[in-house]
Amino acid sequence: MNLKEIHKSMDKLNNLLELFYQKYQEQDKENIFLELVKNKKKYTWDDVYTNINKLSEEISKNIERGDRCLIISENRPEWMIIDLSIMLSEGITVPAYTTYVERDYEYIIDDCTPSLVFVSNNAQYEKIKNIIPKKKFIKKIIFLDEINNQSNETNLNINDIFKKKDFKFKNFFNLKIKRNDIACIIYTSGTQGNPKGVMLSHGGILSNCDGACNLIKKFTSKRPKFLTWLPLSHSYEHTVQFVQIALGAKVFYAENIDKLIKNMVDCSPELMTAVPRFYQNLYQKINMTFSNYKGLKKFLVNQTVKLGRKKLDKRTFSLSDNLINFICEKLVRKKIKKQFGGNLKAFISGGGALDKEVGSFLNAIGLPTLQGYGLTETSPVVSCNSIDEIKVETVGRPFKENLVKIANDGEILVKGENVMLGYWKNERETNKVLKNGWLSTGDVGEFDGEFLKITDRKKDIIITPGGDNISPIKIENDLNKSDLIEQSLVFGDNKPYLVSLLVLSKEYKETIKEKIQEEIDKINKNLSKIEKIKRFIIIKDQFTIENNMMTPTLKLKRYKIINTYKQELEKLF
Numbered sequence: 001m002n003l004k005e006i007h008k009s010m011d012k013l014n015n016l017l018e019l020f021y022q023k024y025q026e027q028d029k030e031n032i033f034l035e036l037v038k039n040k041k042k043y044t045w046d047d048v049y050t051n052i053n054k055l056s057e058e059i060s061k062n063i064e065r066g067d068r069c070l071i072i073s074e075n076r077p078e079w080m081i082i083d084l085s086i087m088l089s090e091g092i093t094v095p096a097y098t099t100y101v102e103r104d105y106e107y108i109i110d111d112c113t114p115s116l117v118f119v120s121n122n123a124q125y126e127k128i129k130n131i132i133p134k135k136k137f138i139k140k141i142i143f144l145d146e147i148n149n150q151s152n153e154t155n156l157n158i159n160d161i162f163k164k165k166d167f168k169f170k171n172f173f174n175l176k177i178k179r180n181d182i183a184c185i186i187y188t189s190g191t192q193g194n195p196k197g198v199m200l201s202h203g204g205i206l207s208n209c210d211g212a213c214n215l216i217k218k219f220t221s222k223r224p225k226f227l228t229w230l231p232l233s234h235s236y237e238h239t240v241q242f243v244q245i246a247l248g249a250k251v252f253y254a255e256n257i258d259k260l261i262k263n264m265v266d267c268s269p270e271l272m273t274a275v276p277r278f279y280q281n282l283y284q285k286i287n288m289t290f291s292n293y294k295g296l297k298k299f300l301v302n303q304t305v306k307l308g309r310k311k312l313d314k315r316t317f318s319l320s321d322n323l324i325n326f327i328c329e330k331l332v333r334k335k336i337k338k339q340f341g342g343n344l345k346a347f348i349s350g351g352g353a354l355d356k357e358v359g360s361f362l363n364a365i366g367l368p369t370l371q372g373y374g375l376t377e378t379s380p381v382v383s384c385n386s387i388d389e390i391k392v393e394t395v396g397r398p399f400k401e402n403l404v405k406i407a408n409d410g411e412i413l414v415k416g417e418n419v420m421l422g423y424w425k426n427e428r429e430t431n432k433v434l435k436n437g438w439l440s441t442g443d444v445g446e447f448d449g450e451f452l453k454i455t456d457r458k459k460d461i462i463i464t465p466g467g468d469n470i471s472p473i474k475i476e477n478d479l480n481k482s483d484l485i486e487q488s489l490v491f492g493d494n495k496p497y498l499v500s501l502l503v504l505s506k507e508y509k510e511t512i513k514e515k516i517q518e519e520i521d522k523i524n525k526n527l528s529k530i531e532k533i534k535r536f537i538i539i540k541d542q543f544t545i546e547n548n549m550m551t552p553t554l555k556l557k558r559y560k561i562i563n564t565y566k567q568e569l570e571k572l573f
Contacts, residue, residue, distance in 0.1 A: 179203025197424030211399030308364025333366030
């Protein structure tokens, strides 16, 4: 079978393995495909292809078609190899967040009953070692690193499998896997209770890749560099893997969020996907630096922001605007880009609402930031802004591969191949959100011409005694833009007024309450009467993944926070 015969467009492919094999055939096999920034561990395209075959041979000895295989690992090159090997063995990948604690793992293991478990290191193994002996359906554990005190001889190390010389290559174009077969079960982050297992199909992810590639190809090089740091257990980054394959990209795996900017300088990526919290922090840091400038420097950064926003709004430049903007481009934007590796073509924001002020600021200073929208249940992207037409207050046009409409109550409904097959073993919850092929997203929105705009989250809306609907996220975004405030939560459902929990920025931990009140008064001036924060309390502990107050993609677990601080909040009324 020659290359011309097997080359198919994405909508003609049967599964994600065909996509990988097609792209593998097009590459220089010795090109580096995957690289871990931490220790410069590298895999060529040929290494990846060979190791997928070796690992699949081992997996096939332990699973039947449709069996689940759990992955508990930080982002690293082996993650993609494991994912594709499970699929090649006709199994179903189940990724789990490494931030989970023992009870979370037990819940997911009981729910999906995996035959195989992949575990990265000692820290992760410690969390599950007491669970595994109780679960007779687990046949084997495959470790990615050396594990201390692991006595079960039937368990394996992935590096021993990769060293095997005796193995057979499988035919990727002769598989029984169809587009509507389950590729993975990705558990929701559980902002409203126990996580649900979202069944995503091969066709759903391929459809999403198609839309993403059409968007990205417009502004990237032939072999774009990606920096990956969002957990691969999240549907957003999980699908990005296959976009990287489709683009023949070079993929760098970042060390951690604290070293992200340093890693960007090290590997000069063209593209990086991140959640709104990352951009919010970036906005605060850059703004703080700008506020310390004086004289000509101050003038230039102000002009950079002002003219950048003018260009974003497609307003006409005067002759002097063009001249000043040219100077800003050379002296300000070029320097800012250099701090992010100098090669950045775009940040892509997803996994939550990006504040308009943050989005327009980053675009204005030369860091193109494209806001998209999606959810785990849509594989995950529904829409995204395009580099040649950015409307920061929107989440862009819907991908042509799916249909989007607004219900009578304002809820966004989505239909298409990218929509999930349902929730694993949970028909009741599936039927609640899937009706006649239309997925109820739980988000409220509207169309601005062809552009989709998210206005609220149905479950997060605060309803006043007078029946008014208030978006707490909108107010929290205003609060979080303050230099003094690191995090906030707005509360007041069915209460006479709104109150807030505040976590102060490290630099302002000792700030007196009167100073905070002045800041709240300033923010209140731009809010309507019913949106104003009447009272607040300052709390010491940050909302983090570790204390279970945030999801792994840095969204607030509202119900959890409100329950924890219920007494303090009630005292404010």
